Amino acid sequence: MEMERDFHMAIGEAEENYANNSRLQRKALLKTKPVLDKAVRQVCTVLLPPTMVVADLGCSVGANTLLFVSDVISTIADIQCHNELGCHPMELQFFLNDLPGNDFNQIIKDMDKKMTNLNGGNIYIAKSTPPSVVKMYQDQFQKDMSLFLKLRYQELVPGGQMLLTFLGRKKEDVLDGDLSHLCALLAEALQSLVTEGLVEKGQLESFNLPLYGPSIGEVKAVVASIGLFGIDHIELFESNWDPYDDLEDDGLHSSPQRGVNVAKSIRAVFEPLLASHLGEYILDELFQRYAQNVERHLVEVITKYSVIVLLLNRRG
Ligand SMILES: C[S@@+](CC[C@H](N)C(=O)[O-])C[C@H]1O[C@@H](n2cnc3c(N)ncnc32)[C@H](O)[C@@H]1O
Structure with missing residues (x-):
């Protein structure tokens, strides 16, 4: 033995x-x-x-x-x-x-x-997210962005430039971000599947999206804190949730196709993550419900993505 x-x-x-x-x-x-x-x-x-x-x-x-x-x-x-x-x-x-x-x-x-439930059934920062979880998201962003910038600093020559485009947040209020609204509607679709017994509660409670939409102020603060880059240009522009909607007005429009278009673009990004966590079988049902939730939201509220454009130059 x-x-x-x-x-x-x-x-x-x-x-x-x-x-x-x-x-x-x-x-x-x-x-x-x-x-x-x-x-x-x-x-x-x-x-x-x-x-x-x-x-x-x-x-x-x-x-x-x-x-x-x-x-x-x-x-x-x-x-x-x-x-x-x-x-x-x-x-x-x-x-x-x-x-x-x-x-x-x-x-x-x-x-x-x-996995234990820390985020109250949300999948990203939402109104009911506890402050401790909001802080975890913010700390993670700080840590990841700092590391990303430090590594790029090693790759660029002095005076070299780097242009970044990424999703952000228009308002400083971390609970009122565009991504929060988008993800809350996906969480709502997931919650309805849990209520009907099609997804286990624990599966929803252990799912948190690994992303963060920073404000311009937060981005500037990280860049300043590492002190390796100067900011040549920073701006935030808005883009409709529906990628096929090129209108630049702020009107509320109704068409079920808009919900479907948004759901398709979000599914293309998150499908592998959701499939490995929940199983592929539930995805069609999930995104059908999500499309309906998005459409309902777009009829009631003007909501856009906020995209941050950041041009950095490497200090000597
Ligand atoms: C009775 S089980 C208790 C398991 C568990 N903590 C629980 O409460 O159900 C004791 C465990 O200690 C492990 N064990 C015994 N000697 C060990 C050692 N030298 N190093 C690490 N684990 C050991 C055994 O393999 C076993 O899984």
């Missing part, structure tokens, strides 16, 4: 596997929850770590390790929600440790199904 290889909990789909027979251990976890809660609070408030590292030693497979992970996250979310840490942002890292024979792939599969 080789202990490291052979000593792991029963894996596989059988009824006798560990995941289906670990209620005893679950009861121990539930009993320990107040102490875990206390430990997490103490670490958060005393150490104020920029990154909190958490390890589950002997995590095995099944719902228990996910219960542990979600208990830690919900304690931290509770602390953030009550603003006990001020605006202190925190990144979380989990190490799931066990012997090599443990089925780590199964944990990852289960995790995808059971």
Whole structure:
């Protein structure tokens, strides 16, 4: 017998596997929850770590390790929600440790199904997004944009120029961005599928779009903070949601085709992401509903994309 290889909990789909027979251990976890809660609070408030590292030693497979992970996250979310840490942002890292024979792939599969809900069923920044999640989006933008600019700095010669065109936000209010309106209508379509049992609630709750529409002020602030580029030109122009609508007026128009056109252009961008998260089978239904939601919105509200044009020159 080789202990490291052979000593792991029963894996596989059988009824006798560990995941289906670990209620005893679950009861121990539930009993320990107040102490875990206390430990997490103490670490958060005393150490104020920029990154909190958490390890589950002997995590095995099944719902228990996910219960542990979600208990830690919900304690931290509770602390953030009550603003006990001020605006202190925190990144979380989990190490799931066990012997090599443990089925780590199964944990990852289960995790995808059971991710905890931080963004209230939204898929991007929306009116009901908690401030802590808005901050995560903003920090991520700051981090990604800074890294992008630093890497381009290495590639350009002094005096070299770089022209960027990307989606942004007209108003400074982060909750009132054009992308927020667009994504809220997609979230609404997803929520209706959840209500009808066609998509699992957990699938929606674990889906957040990896993008951010910055304001001109936010873009200028990142460029200034790294100090490697001068801004030669920055402007924001607007473009109709419907890519086939070239009218430049601000009138409200009605035609179901506009919803369909918008839905098609958004599907072309997000289909691979949505298909891997929800499964391909649901996409036709999802985008039909989305097209209807968009059309309803366009009849009521004048909404446009905001596109930022940024010309940078590399400092010497
Ligand atoms: C009874 S299970 C508990 C699993 C899980 N924490 C729970 O609450 O359901 C104990 C786990 O510890 C793991 N284990 C035992 N010795 C270990 C070692 N030396 N290093 C890492 N994991 C170990 C086993 O493989 C097993 O998955």
